[in-house]
Amino acid sequence: MSLPIAELVPPHIRAFEAYVPSRPDPELCRAYRVERLHRLNNNENPLGPPPAAQRVLAGFEPPRASVYPNGDSFFLRATLGERFGKDPERFLVGNGSCEVIASVVKAFCDKGDNIITADKTFAVYEWVAEFSGFEARLVPLKNAAFDPLAMLAAMDGRTKVLFVCNPNNPTGSWWRRDEMERFLRGVDGRAIVVLDEAYREYVDDDDFPDGMELMERHKNVVVFRTFSKMYALAGLRVGYVCGQKDVIDYIRRTHVVYSVNSLGQPAAVAALEDDAGHILATRAMVARARKTLLPAFEELGLPYISGAGNFVMVRTPASDSLIYRQLMRRGMMVRTMTGFRFPNWIRVTLVQEPVMREFLAAFREVVELVRPGGGA
Numbered sequence: 001m002s003l004p005i006a007e008l009v010p011p012h013i014r015a016f017e018a019y020v021p022s023r024p025d026p027e028l029c030r031a032y033r034v035e036r037l038h039r040l041n042n043n044e045n046p047l048g049p050p051p052a053a054q055r056v057l058a059g060f061e062p063p064r065a066s067v068y069p070n071g072d073s074f075f076l077r078a079t080l081g082e083r084f085g086k087d088p089e090r091f092l093v094g095n096g097s098c099e100v101i102a103s104v105v106k107a108f109c110d111k112g113d114n115i116i117t118a119d120k121t122f123a124v125y126e127w128v129a130e131f132s133g134f135e136a137r138l139v140p141l142k143n144a145a146f147d148p149l150a151m152l153a154a155m156d157g158r159t160k161v162l163f164v165c166n167p168n169n170p171t172g173s174w175w176r177r178d179e180m181e182r183f184l185r186g187v188d189g190r191a192i193v194v195l196d197e198a199y200r201e202y203v204d205d206d207d208f209p210d211g212m213e214l215m216e217r218h219k220n221v222v223v224f225r226t227f228s229k230m231y232a233l234a235g236l237r238v239g240y241v242c243g244q245k246d247v248i249d250y251i252r253r254t255h256v257v258y259s260v261n262s263l264g265q266p267a268a269v270a271a272l273e274d275d276a277g278h279i280l281a282t283r284a285m286v287a288r289a290r291k292t293l294l295p296a297f298e299e300l301g302l303p304y305i306s307g308a309g310n311f312v313m314v315r316t317p318a319s320d321s322l323i324y325r326q327l328m329r330r331g332m333m334v335r336t337m338t339g340f341r342f343p344n345w346i347r348v349t350l351v352q353e354p355v356m357r358e359f360l361a362a363f364r365e366v367v368e369l370v371r372p373g374g375g376a
């Protein structure tokens with residue numbers, strides 16, 4: 001007898017399409033017949049983690065792998081507490097900030113509740129809500145930025161969490177202090193406000209609203225940060241949420257303990273303690289890359305969106321999947337943006353100058369190829 005497996009599955013799971021991650025580099029290199037691949041698709045920092053974190057990684061003794069990690073990232077929370085002048089109990093560390101997104105949704109949403117975010121932002125907020133059976137209300141961006149008034153208008157008595165990606169992935173837009181303040185006053189404590197500051201360390205502007213400060217006045221604010229982007233520890237999966245103690249205590253109830261591994265915890269501690277030079281060097285690399293790419297996009301007559309963060313978006317003169325494949329054949333992997341609801345745009349991670357020049361050469365060739373009168 002065949003098992004009627006679909007009947008066991010709730011409708012919101014049947015209706016959900018799984019995300020398919022990219023294949024590993026050796027597979028892709030074989031498929032596209034290239035010797036090496038530059039990954040410009042995930043907003044990673046190719047400079048690698050700060051030196052102190054690299055030393056921690058090099059010094060890891062393999063037998064330690066047999067022992068479970070500390071279950072609640074004790075030392076990392078202590079370091080975070082010191083850095084931000086807060087009680088370590090106000091931090092909850094996860095297997096990347098993706099894991100804490102799920103913990104927040106589980107802690108606050110019940111059947112019939114909704115979350116609010118933008119239509120063109122980091123998609124995991126929307127996905128977690130939907131595969132958990134909750135409505136995700138997606139508010140259109142306005143001028144490529146989160147629209148605070150429309151988000152407030154979308155709230156109702158069943159809204160539990162508002163996700164604000166500040167700066168936004170993929171547009172790089174961010175709310176200034178006064179805009180954020182007005183929004184938080186509008187929410188007026190009726191729901192949890194998540195400020196996802198995954199790219200916060202890339203912003204060097206006094207008018208950037210620091211969620212770590214805001215949460216002291218607006219008790220419903222929680223902040224997400226990650227070691228995957230600026231700190232270049234994406235492969236070790238460490239991210240965290242910080243908020244008021246009672247808020248974090250509820251989130252902790254839904255959170256898997258032991259989800260942060262023994263290598264990631266001390267590497268993140270060392271990265272935080274040795275970040276000053278690393279942040280400056282990374283910001284300089286990103287600024288230089290932006291200066292190289294943007295005039296070239298202009299010269300090609302292609303619209304682009306460039307804000308904060310280590311990425312830019314550019315509109316492609318053909319389908320983004322065609323451009324992707326052509327770039328892959330030249331050893332350049334970018335992010336197609338149709339899935340982000342930006343049809344026929346790509347997002348490019350900003351990295352070292354020589355790689356940016358290589359990318360531009362490949363991109364120019366591809367644009368030439370697909371434009372009318374080109375070789376395609």
Ligand SMILES: Cc1ncc(COP(=O)(O)O)c(C=O)c1O
Nearest residue numbers: 096097098122169198226228239
């Ligand atoms: C806005 C935003 N938040 C969170 C994440 C996830 O980070 P983590 O690697 O900590 O799960 C990303 C990763 O791309 C991101 O762009």
